[in-house]
Amino acid sequence: MDCVRSLDDAPVERGETVTRRQVIGEAVRSGARGEFGALIPVRPAVKEIKTCLRGHWLILDLYDKLAPFSQRYRLHGWLCEVCRGQEACEPDARRLAEWALLDVTVQHPPDAAPTGGLVLVAHPPAAGTLAGRIALHLDGTEVGSVTASPCGKCRTATLDYVHVAADYRRLGFGRTLVAAAVARAPSYRWTAPLPDGPVAQSFRARIAMRRAGPPCAHVGGAELRR
Numbered sequence: 327m328d329c330v331r332s333l334d335d336a337p338v339e340r341g342e343t344v345t346r347r348q349v350i351g352e353a354v355r356s357g358a359r360g361e362f363g364a365l366i367p368v369r370p371a372v373k374e375i376k377t378c379l380r381g382h383w384l385i386l387d388l389y390d391k392l393a394p395f396s397q398r399y400r401l402h403g404w405l406c407e408v409c410r411g412q413e414a415c416e417p418d419a420r421r422l423a424e425w426a427l428l429d430v431t432v433q434h435p436p437d438a439a440p441t442g443g444l445v446l447v448a449h450p451p452a453a454g455t456l457a458g459r460i461a462l463h464l465d466g467t468e469v470g471s472v473t474a475s476p477c478g479k480c481r482t483a484t485l486d487y488v489h490v491a492a493d494y495r496r497l498g499f500g501r502t503l504v505a506a507a508v509a510r511a512p513s514y515r516w517t518a519p520l521p522d523g524p525v526a527q528s529f530r531a532r533i534a535m536r537r538a539g540p541p542c543a544h545v546g547g548a549e550l551r552r
């Protein structure tokens with residue numbers, strides 16, 4: 327692959343600061359890159375994006391960035407031109423140049439969830455339990471879920487279980503689900519158990535939560551039922 331030509335093909339003029347609004351106005355879309363349908367990484371939306379997924383600074387106006395809209399997820403996101411150039415030179419590199427942002431505070435009831443794009447669906451706890459479940463749906467199909475047990479009396483919560491379907495791993499779906507659970511009770515003290523197996527442990531070790539202690543004595547709370 328001719329890396330130099332790939333870099334020269336970058337569509338945005340060098341030295342120009344690209345704001346999110348300008349780029350959205352030009353309707354830059356994932357599909358325009360010939361990758362319609364490809365799954366890009368997802369991250370919980372935050373107020374300010376400081377770096378790309380490889381740690382390249384985006385807020386210092388060093389290189390260009392775009393704000394494409396992912397048709398696949400129906401979400402807005404960012405595209406780091408430094409990463410795009412690197413991935414053009416290294417076809418085997420992970421695709422991290424473009425990622426989509428999901429607002430984890432938007433969680434739909436099961437009977438009213440959108441059937442297109444990537445959305446969070448909140449299931450209330452079963453009767454007599456504390457555990458609520460939040461699922462991640464892609465085009466109406468569940469691709470991952472998280473269960474959590476909050477206690478309003480103790481103001482604590484335990485992250486019980488995170489699961490992502492095999493075809494949808496290494497995209498950030500798991501960490502997005504964890505953020506969605508925490509968003510239900512952000513002021514609580516969160517803990518999580520320690521799983522077995524290297525993959526689960528690698529995921530767990532990136533979650534900034536202490537290990538879970540014995541469960542509290544309260545039953546019947548329903549913090550996720552709202």
Ligand SMILES: [Zn+2]
Pocket residue numbers: 378379380381382406407408409410423
């Ligand atoms: Zn980058």
Ligand SMILES: [Zn+2]
Pocket residue numbers: 477478479480481542543544
């Ligand atoms: Zn309790």
